Amino acid sequence: MIQRVQSLFLFFSAIFSITIIYNFPVLYDETAEYFLRDNFSYPRLCMFLSAGLSIFSVFQFRNRKRQHLIVSFARLMLTLAFFLxxxxxxxxxxxxxxxxxxxxxxxxxxxxxxxxxRDEKLINSADRIR
Structure with missing residues (x-):
């Protein structure tokens, strides 16, 4: 569902990850700036995977446990890109x-x-009331 708050955060994460790849220098020295789009194959792949997983996770709203797992894996990809x-x-x-x-x-x-x-807790509390 697009109107949920986590969907906005997931879209924001995907858009900003793609923006970092193409528009912001990651490293620089005296002679040049190094962008992810040019010089870094594995970190760029991790960033694209993270962005793709973020967008895919938006459409997994019916299964919140799977959505939680996908978002955690997207965070792992961002961390891996940083360390690479x-x-x-x-x-x-x-x-x-x-x-x-x-x-x-x-x-x-x-x-x-x-x-x-928070959504998962809300659903579980509603199930207990029934």
Whole structure:
């Protein structure tokens, strides 16, 4: 369902992940800026997977446990992308704006997970009343 709060957070996470890939430099040195779209294959793949999982999770609203699992896996993909950027490509380069902006989709996935859990508790409490 599109009107739920977690759906907005999931869409925001997907859109911002794609925006980071194409518009913000992740690393830079004296001669060039390094964008995810150009130089980083594995971190870029993890970011696309995270964005795709976020959008797929919106349509799993009938099964909240599966939605929770998919969102957790999307968070894992963002974390993996972050560490791959740091481990594989930080020899003598400085951090760009994109590496810090990875926190925003991660936090929106955490907020989506919170609202998914809140929906689950609401449904369980309604089942107890019946």
């Amino acid at each position: 950027i740091i481990i594989l490509h930080l020899d003598e380069k400085s951090f760009g704006l994109g590496i810090f902006l990875l926190i925003i989709p991660f936090l929106s996935l955490i907020a989506a997970n919170y609202f998914i859990n």
